[in-house]
Structures are given as C-alpha cells and as structure tokens.
Amino acid sequence: MKNFGNVASVFGFDDRPFKLLPDPNVIFWSPRHEHAFETLRYGLTSCAPITLLTGEIGAGKTTLLRKLMEETAEDLIIGLVSNVMGTTDQLLHWILNALDVRIESGASYVTLFQTLQDLLIEHYAAGRRVVLIFDEAQNIRSSGLEELRMLTNINSGVDELLQLILIGQPELRDTINLPELRQVKQRVAANYHLTSMGPEETTTYIRHLLRAAGGTGNEIADDAISDIFTATQGTPRLINQLCNFAMVRAATTAENPVSRKTVTDVLGDGMFLPYRLFQQEKTS
Incomplete structure (x- = not known):
C-alpha cells in the first residue's frame, strides 16, 4: 500500500489490513466462504471428475484456491492453469506446462495427448493422483471444456487418473449449462456459487x-x-x-x-x- x-x-x-492480492493467511470465513471451501475440499477428497466454483470478480475464489493448495496431500500432483485461452492443442500445451512437462513447439495433438496420458499413468503407478486447477476458467471456449471432459475419461479400471477443478466468473456456469455441454455438466460432481x-x-x-x-x-x-x-x-x-x-x-x-x-x-x-x-x- x-x-x-x-x-x-x-x-x-x-x-496492511486490506490487501488486493489473495492472502490465505487472513481469510474471513463467512458461511458462504466456508461452504465454498468445503465444496473444493470435498471435490478433491472424493475424486470428483470435475469440481466447479464460480463467483463474481473479487469474491474470494482465488484466495480459497490458494488455501486449498496449501493443504494438499503429498500424494497429489497439482497443476495450476490460469487465464487459459486458445485451441485444444494450445490447451494441452498449457496443461503439460502446468505439470512441468516441456514439449517441443509444433508437436502434434496426438503427441501432446499421448504425453499427457503416459504421465498420468506414470503418476498413478507411483500412487499419486493428478489434479488440474483452472483459474479464470470462464475464458475457456466450449470446445475446450468438452476437451477437458474427454480427458477425465482417461482411467485405469475403475480409478480416474485426472481430476479437474474449474474456477471462474458466473458466465462459466452459464457456458456449462449450454445444451451442447450436457456431458460436461454430467461430470460435475461438486459445485458452488460464491455470492457477495x-x-x-x-x-x-x-x-x-x-x-x-x-x-x-x-x-x-x-x-x-x-x-x-x-x-x-x-x-x-x-x-x-x-x-x-x-x-x-x-x-x-x-x-x-x-x-x-x-x-x-x-x-x-x-x-x-x-x-x-x-x-x-x-x-x-
């Protein structure tokens, strides 16, 4: 300040009492923030394919996200993707970058997908679970959301190898409610809208x-x-x-x-x- x-x-x-950047150390736990956080925690611990948290700009979503990341277990691999935009190929680049995997420029979609699948299987074999968190997810196109839904189909028997947490403004909820994204909506197992x-x-x-x-x-x-x-x-x-x-x-x-x-x-x-x-x- x-x-x-x-x-x-x-x-x-x-x-400083009033910080503009998220500070998980001084969270004000209003009932709605407690409910939002418990929704995130439930989605994480229950292996929900998709967890959805929406709210207006500045409602405290990112602060809760930072708090959640502080509490993650050692067997979780967290990839944080912020402000993702672009084609499905670019989406996979964002995801692999978030998981610290470097890919040569110009790699084909098949190469990107196979690299991600191999990585998920590798972590699963080692007893680790992969969680991808998308902040500002309202920027993802409907085609990108459908691509993410298909990624949650990567599994090993009855075990899912990838969880998604989507955090964004209210229009993200509107997008997921579109008829053409009904399969995405069906994969949302935990959701909360954070009001002011x-x-x-x-x-x-x-x-x-x-x-x-x-x-x-x-x-x-x-x-x-x-x-x-x-x-x-x-x-x-x-x-x-x-x-x-x-x-x-x-x-x-x-x-x-x-x-x-x-x-x-x-x-x-x-x-x-x-x-x-x-x-x-x-x-x-």
Missing part, C-alpha cells in the same frame, strides 16, 4: 481484517462502513480497494477512525469504481 508507513503510524497497524457478502458480513469482514493487521477493529466508523457496503455491494476485492483509499486519505490528516465524509470524498474523486460501474465495465 502506498504511504503504508503513515497509515501504520496513525492507526497502529503491524501489517451482506451488510452485516461486510462489517464483520472489515473489522476482522483491521484486527488481523494489529488494529482494534474500530479504525473505520460504522456509518463509513455502511457507505462502503453500498458502494461495493459486499465484494471483498472492492471493499479492500475502497478501504485502502479511505485509510490513506484519513492518514494524511491523522483522522482515526476513518469518517463517513472521508469515504464520501474518496467516492467523489473518481479513483474508485463503484460496484454498479464495475459491473457495467465488465459487461461492456
């Missing part, structure tokens, strides 16, 4: 992060938090961004707690994109 030293001295923080927080949860969330950073939890006034909720509609990443702006501004005048006026001033200067405009920009 720019000017964090000033913020820390005014509010007495040991660490309500007013009370937003207040608890902000207080939680303030205390986790070494504060008292009361560094932002109640009426200011009410306006923060209105502007962000309970989306964690937007809350963090707006709280950052407000605390930096408040620190310049040693204002503690952050007042409603300060939040109003931040909203008025055009630097923060409120939820309604954030949604419009996303769909434009």
Whole structure:
C-alpha cells in the first residue's frame, strides 16, 4: 500500500489490513466462504471428475484456491492453469506446462495427448493422483471444456487418473449449462456459487481484517462502513480497494477512525469504481 508507513503510524497497524492480492493467511470465513471451501475440499477428497466454483470478480475464489493448495496431500500432483485461452492443442500445451512437462513447439495433438496420458499413468503407478486447477476458467471456449471432459475419461479400471477443478466468473456456469455441454455438466460432481457478502458480513469482514493487521477493529466508523457496503455491494476485492483509499486519505490528516465524509470524498474523486460501474465495465 502506498504511504503504508503513515497509515501504520496513525492507526497502529503491524501489517496492511486490506490487501488486493489473495492472502490465505487472513481469510474471513463467512458461511458462504466456508461452504465454498468445503465444496473444493470435498471435490478433491472424493475424486470428483470435475469440481466447479464460480463467483463474481473479487469474491474470494482465488484466495480459497490458494488455501486449498496449501493443504494438499503429498500424494497429489497439482497443476495450476490460469487465464487459459486458445485451441485444444494450445490447451494441452498449457496443461503439460502446468505439470512441468516441456514439449517441443509444433508437436502434434496426438503427441501432446499421448504425453499427457503416459504421465498420468506414470503418476498413478507411483500412487499419486493428478489434479488440474483452472483459474479464470470462464475464458475457456466450449470446445475446450468438452476437451477437458474427454480427458477425465482417461482411467485405469475403475480409478480416474485426472481430476479437474474449474474456477471462474458466473458466465462459466452459464457456458456449462449450454445444451451442447450436457456431458460436461454430467461430470460435475461438486459445485458452488460464491455470492457477495451482506451488510452485516461486510462489517464483520472489515473489522476482522483491521484486527488481523494489529488494529482494534474500530479504525473505520460504522456509518463509513455502511457507505462502503453500498458502494461495493459486499465484494471483498472492492471493499479492500475502497478501504485502502479511505485509510490513506484519513492518514494524511491523522483522522482515526476513518469518517463517513472521508469515504464520501474518496467516492467523489473518481479513483474508485463503484460496484454498479464495475459491473457495467465488465459487461461492456
């Protein structure tokens, strides 16, 4: 956070309370985040062919994913693929790269597929299970999702050699519900849609992060938090961004707690994109 030293001295923080990058160490376990995490964990431990987690931008999906990866067992081989796009051949390149397999450029689809299949069988023989996690999976074309579904058919007897976890924005769920992807949908054995927080949860969330950073939890006034909720509609990443702006501004005048006026001033200067405009920009 720019000017964090000033913020820390005014509010007495040991660490930044409102981080924009995922931090699994300070997760706020709202009921919906607990349900989302348990869905991920269930999909992983039950060997679900496909586990699906969706939610709006900034709802906390990637943070939960990072937490899940911290807890993975030693017999799991995890491949993380982010922002994948392109043809089915390119999709296999992304997958093999995520599994630390280097392929010569220009390799045919057959070569890519055989390389992946051989790798899965090798790990299976050694008692290891392979899990591929696709973050921002809404970017995968419907043909790519069908290709992923076919990869889950690689098996050894009754044992599946590959699990998929798809994490993305709500449109991913819409895509999977298309009639032509009904076979993909049938392979989804665990799924959850992570919604935004309500007013009370937003207040608890902000207080939680303030205390986790070494504060008292009361560094932002109640009426200011009410306006923060209105502007962000309970989306964690937007809350963090707006709280950052407000605390930096408040620190310049040693204002503690952050007042409603300060939040109003931040909203008025055009630097923060409120939820309604954030949604419009996303769909434009």
